[in-house]
Amino acid sequence: MSLLALSNVSVRYGRLTAVRNVSFSMAEGEILFITGPNGAGKSSLLRAIAGVTPPAGGRIDFEGHDITGRSPEDIARLGVSMVPEGRDVFGGLTIEENLMVGTGMHARERGWKARAATELEAVYATFPILKDRRHTQAGLLSGGQQQMLVIGRALMTHPRLVAIDEPSLGLAPNITDQVYERLIALQAERKLTLLIVEQSSTRAMMAGGRMMLMRGGEILLDGDARALGQSEAMQAAYFGYGEH
């Protein structure tokens, strides 16, 4: 059974259609890259999955639950953790407080405090820099550190699926390398399902896994990242050659 399944999902903002009848599914433990040019509808797709912008049409299932039109907090509580574009840290909160916000959803369960503490140590082990600055206001961190923080924060909710929008945006290449290294390691370690949106396909090809290409609100290609990346179809689709 697939973990996440979208069928004919559309997203509209007023008269503008950002995502048009998109269908795909993801298996547990899979890494899926969604690439495509600016305005392809990638972020809108993520927002629809996270429940921030309810889809105008279609259906989204997560682990067999219909989550179409559910509230963001309900979807998060089912195990979908979203890392939106632009590293939305809570700037006035400390690093540790940022990390703890998402653990509240398990506060009704027994032993959640101990588990949150373990989880916190695990995140600190992955991103030691965060531990060093745990009582610093998150707004004072550098871009790369903020990116690590939001990824760590997403992991703290104990998610099944992590959806990340443009983890490389605004980061120096070597920092991006670091971020990806950790991400891929985490994925292997925890059997996470990763949905990553990136504008360029380079990262996807480097990391391997599955890749989809979006343009104009639709999915044009879907396949193995490395194979697709080298194909001419990819180039054509990305830049829109041969459409006319």
Added chain:
Amino acid sequence: MSLSVARRTVTTPILLGLLLVAFALLALVVGSKPFNQTIIDIFLKVIFVVGLWVFIGNSGVISFGHTAFACLGGYIAAWTTIKPMLKGTAMPGLPDWLMGMEIPFWASAVLAAGWAALWALIFGAVLMRLSGIAASIATFAMLAMVNSIYSNWESVTAATSSVVGIPIVRSIWPYLIAALIAVFAAWAYGISRHGLALRAARDEPTAAAASGIDIPRARLIAFVISGAIMGMGGALYAHSIGIVTPDTFYLGLAFITLSMLVVGGMGSLSGAVLGVLILSSLIQILRWLEAGIEIGTTTFALPGGVQEIALGAVMILILMFRPAGIMGNRDLSLPRGAASDSQGQTGPKT
């Protein structure tokens, strides 16, 4: 703006004007004094709400403070039309030239408009730099400031006591004419270069700023015009009842005028006028009920306050289910003028 825009949209003020004339004729036919007073009150509300619309409707900035201009206008009527003898006892601090002044009511209304416009210019120069919510709060502070000054400046405003002796004008026509002036002025402003620029800035602030519209200045122009209309309305209000107090022009009036605008729809001039007519009818019915109706030998009366509670509830419900108001941003026009124009004021309604 161009003549074609004027020709295309002029049906709106004409239709609204005819509606107002019909009300005046109705008062004439009925010929009862209380009904006459009710219609006068409706015309005054039309002036206030249309004045409010000039600013709020075109700029999209909510103002809670416009009744301050009505207050300024109301006291102009008191200062310039009360008999000097009476003035001397109630407001001994007035300068001599003002003390001796006794002008007709229409002149006081004109003067009131100018005086209110002057203060709108002064306040507006500051307030229009603020945006959104901060601007709304600042207009509220402006109202409180004016009210606080007029409630305490004993020697020229008689503080919170009523200033009496303002000549009462009972004829319905001056109020009709003033309401018509307000409607046509608001329409003319709406289709002027400034009005169009301000609406563009309301709908697309970034694009408007990029295309060189000076938003604070555009807002200021609307603020001054609406202030002038409110000032005129304030003076006429004083002439309709013969007395003024600072609280005549405070939160109660602000609430009623704003709710009329919201219920009618702040996006269009027709919304402003129809909001007055609809809510005034509702208020009238509630007043009758508050006064009590006799069924057999018992009188059923609603307790005082129900009127405002009902208005508040209507306002909240309209905001919930029809935030653009009853008119929904549309203007009245004749069916053949149904082609949409550039301001989205489309089609016939009603």
Added chain:
Amino acid sequence: MGSLLQVIFDAAALGSLYALAALGIALIFGVMRLVNFAHGDVIAFSVFALLWPSVDAVAVVFAGNLPWFLLIPFVLAIGAGLSVLSEIVVFRRFRRANPATMMIASFALGFVIRYFLLMLFSSRPKSISLLPALSQPVEIMGARIPLLQLITITVTIAVLLGLIAFLRRTRFGLEMRAAAENFTMARMLGVRANRVIMGAFALSGALAAAIALILGSQTGTANIMMGANVMLMAFIATVIGGMGSLAGAVLAGFLLGAVATVMQVILPPDARAFRDAFVYGAVILVLIFRPQGLLSARGTKERV
């Protein structure tokens, strides 16, 4: 010396009142971008909850006869309850509306509450004696300070410390702070929107009730308009403090209290009646030079 101390206490007491009110406004603005014009009427309602409905000039005291340790929680619960009720009945339906629409709705709701009180109690101010023991003066270094002033200041400081502890040390406080900074992001981390907003309304209502207790004891009257002036000052404080910043709102509240008190002292006697007008004027002047607020903090960008 004594008179200077007196001024300081006056300023701190007035500032406390404004700070508590500003905090109540800022809490709600922070989580849902609502400028709550009904706040002043929640204040008035909390006082009238102590009286039995009657239109006589003399108040018919009802719950006001409770001993203080029951009376205070009762009033706080009334304020919190009314505030939460207004969120459930009215504001919840405006979650997706723009701030201007919500603001007008709150203005209308305030009128409904006010005229509800008018209907039950008439618009005449009523004299009440609420916690009368508090009007005794105490002597401190040659200044005679009303006990109530001391209590007002102490209570405000206690409330502020309690609130800081609540916001910093509890899970709910953490979620509320996160939600105030970025509501959508907090929801994506599983923070329940309704709970946080109801919590903010409850706190804000309880703060309004605290103001009601102080005002009621101070003035000895219950008036359906009694919250209006404090609310206006609180609005101004939140604008000066940078919309949505809790610390800014509190600081600006104290600042306004200080400015108003100092004006009371330095203005010539004829002009004292215009104290509030001068304060509003000063605020408008401040806003020309710092439209984003005097104390606007880093993390408080206005969300669009």
